[in-house]
Amino acid sequence: MGSTLRALRALVLLAGFYLLGVILLAALAGADYLLYLHAPSGLAAKLYLVSVLLAIPLIRGLFMLRTPKGEEPPGLPVTEADEPELWRTVRELADQVGTRAPSRIVLTPDVNAAVSEDARLLGLLPGPRRLYLGVPLLQGLTEAQLRGVLAHELGHYSNADTRLAAITVRGRAQVLRTIGHFEERADRTAGRERARQEKKNTKAAAKGKNTKEIDTGHAGITYRTMAKIYIGYAKLYFRATLSGSRRQEYAADVAAARIAGRDATASALREIPALDAAFGFYMNSYATLGSEARLLPPRGEFFGGYGRMLTARQLELVGLRTELPTEPTSPYDSHPPIADRVERVEALPADGRADEGKGTALGLLADPDRTLAALEDAVLNEEVLRFRRTGDWQGLLDGSMAANLASLDTALHRALAMYTKDHPSLPALLKVIDDGQLWQLARRLPLSDQAAEAQGRAFREFVRPALADALQSMVLAELSAHARLRWEFSWSEPASVHLPPAPDGGESDLGAAIEAAVADHPDTGPLRALLPPPAPHGPAARETDAPR
């Protein structure tokens, strides 16, 4: 099949997507007409009713095809006056690719770059283009690599193949959006139903009646049926256009290699999955470290820290780069597996441009620090922006750990409260251990079936790891409350904690002390030696007790 024919087929299939509902409705009407002509009137009346019921989701589906204008994902729009260098680069690349430059550039907080187009007339006519550019990409890629990525994205809209190919791309995007819209509506209906039933249950419970299990099975069923019909069709559409889309992806890669250089393009492809994994880790372990304590890093550092972490963890990134995903990310994804793409680009003849644009892509921004700060304001919600800013990352770590430890509530706390009918505290726990009641207490922990059935040594071995973990947290919390802990922040390693030195001046061995306290025949002596002496007169004494 030639490329024009393929595109034509895609066009017909796209038309079918919109006509699907109309065709089904027509089929129903035709069936009714046949009934009217040939069936006895009693039976026909019943079947009319059935056909009306079937028609309802179809008609609703027709209305749903009018998707709302896609909402712009949160980001920081930048004008040409803001970022002249970036705009110049993008224009130049679009020129080289041979397509229109986007009319808007939005910086986003993710490892992603995409050009989108608000196509008009159901995906048939071109519309305004937007470039979404993730700032983490700018932090992780060199300038040449970024050019490769951008050239690829713009390459989707180049008309090198055939004019109709662009329609396929737009059509895919439109169909995906429509399906997303269906699913969203179905979820919302189910959500409303859930809320309604929960309210009913609350009322029933208030009157002392039994509450019913919440079941949203039937809510949104018309939407879901509808969505199923359209999703089925969309899958057909995607399968039919997949080989074409793959071909376009490879073509866009070749275009990118031509414009940005082979090595930069290939290495950018390798880099992106690594940057993505690293960014997920960064957000979890660094940026949002203070979320429970309602703390934020200094202004501009929420995203800015990512760059520092990448620098500190270069060695780990090497490992991530060499393991490339060989599976496509989702069945709807038009991109072939990254491993394939890298292989094809690397197989191109060398172009001697390995040394171009080695500087970081962040250099394209006029003032990276200002932009990173502005991005925070643009994408973090207001509640988060009101969190207290710490002076530096070390301060964020100290504040977060102290707050987390102060509000510590483990399964061991609850078991202890249940066992002693008293406020669960470390002294109370140590007393229980000294009284030889540790293993009775352990029976109150949440246990797996195997642990609950076990007796004697087997039981103790099952619960010992959990006991040791919880006890260690409680000890750290106690030391933290007396400001005896020192946390060490690091971009390259997990945060580590330092205990005050042992009485003899050596290193305190918390692990050994915990082990002794949860041994078969427990001894809390080593642990007590590590703890601050008990305060004689309540909170007032504590102040003097804590060396700052």
Added chain:
Amino acid sequence: MTVLLWVLAVLATPFVLFALWIAGVFLKEFFRPSGDEADPDAAEALGLLPAERQNTTYAGPLPAGVDATLAAVRGGDWKAAAKLMQDIGRDWERRSSTAYLLAEIAAEEDDWLLAWESDHPDDPDAAVVRARSTVILAWNLRGGKLAKHTTSEQFTGFHRMLERSREEIGRAAALNPDDPTPYITEIWVALGLGYPNSEMDKLWTEITARAPHHYEAHFSALQYWCAKWRGSEKLATDFAERAAADAPLGSLLTVLPLIAHFEHDKSDDNSVDRTPKMIGRVDAGLADAAAADPTHPRLPELRHLLAYYLSLQDRDDAALEQFRLVDGYVNALPWRYQGDGEAMAAYYCRIRNATAQAVAAAE
């Protein structure tokens, strides 16, 4: 109208009769005793025990006095354990099996063992029981289910205990350098932690240098070489055949080819158990059992397997003879793999009763 009713009644009669006949067949089938349950009378007439009286803890009777000693140890008397181990001395076969019995107790509660250790800090007997008990504890934590039905909590405990046992095994071996028992214990660590075959071969050299034809050592190593653990059917069979061929008569190692066959047998009919090769293996086992020391602690394990395969080979008289020699204890292959307690005893009795019935019918 009446005529119509009559016609209908005549037509309906065959249906009614048919329905009654079906109901009768169904009821008869429903109340008939289950077909594959062999009649226990024939076996019990010979003085063999019913399933509920079978001991499901051991494969055969314990040596005289050992039962009482174990009870005393359970009560906290570690001196009884120390004396039992001391009396055995350098009989490695008995030493490893007795150490196992004591370690089973210590895997549940080890206060008595702690007392023994604190009284005799470097006692090699206490050390070997300690090492074995930790390995048994590890396997207790794991449970006997397939890996996919075992939780990560179980695996974590299993691996932690096995790691800990390695140090204890090393200590026991250092305290009694001639004793193969610590190394035999380590085979179960090798299974659990997945030692590479090369490590297993090194371990095996240590064992055979100390006891070339040790039953438990060979039994354990065969488990390691099985496909379900760290070997394959071929490795297991080769190991079993070679060991059986090299062993002197009476060492009971003729059991190994039978076990290798049993462990890898996935067929659902008996033809694979009746091949000339299998008949030859069973004959070798019979000769081996006849030549063995009648008080050998592992002899009943061989007899259980012989009884099973003799029965499958329709050599019912010979099978019944073996059943009579082991009756009363059923914790052995092949019955053990049917489950704990009742299931094990029920399976044993089913095969045994079928054999007894066949013998009675032939007379």
